[in-house]
Amino acid sequence: MTTDKKDDVVRVAAGEMVTIELYKQALVDEGIEAHVLGEALEASFGTALARSVELWVHRSDAARAEQIIQSMDSEHGRQK
Numbered sequence: 001m002t003t004d005k006k007d008d009v010v011r012v013a014a015g016e017m018v019t020i021e022l023y024k025q026a027l028v029d030e031g032i033e034a035h036v037l038g039e040a041l042e043a044s045f046g047t048a049l050a051r052s053v054e055l056w057v058h059r060s061d062a063a064r065a066e067q068i069i070q071s072m073d074s075e076h077g078r079q080k
Contacts, residue, residue, distance in 0.1 A: 009035070012065045013055040020053045023069050030068060032061045 012034075013023050020036055027034040038053040057065045 008059045009056045010059050010062050011054050011056050012062055013069055014038075015053060017053045020055050023055050023072065026068055026072060027055075027057065027061075027065050030064070032057055032065050032068075034065065 013020060017036075017039060024034045024036055035056050036053060037056060055065075
């Protein structure tokens with residue numbers, strides 16, 4: 001069995017939709033392909049399901065993506 005590397009993805013963040021979308025845009029601006037999952041849950045259940053919106057990237061981009069997210073959090077005084 002072979003693993004297709006293009007599908008090797010990891011979650012780098014989870015939270016509210018607005019925050020996750022901001023992270024996604026920052027990653028895309030830096031050339032990192034990112035995908036948001038869980039928008040339908042947020043739309044259906046609102047904030048009843050905490051951290052239901054997730055941001056996923058290719059494993060090879062994960063460390064860089066996490067650095068970008070941490071930098072954004074530091075700039076805006078957010079803590080995980």
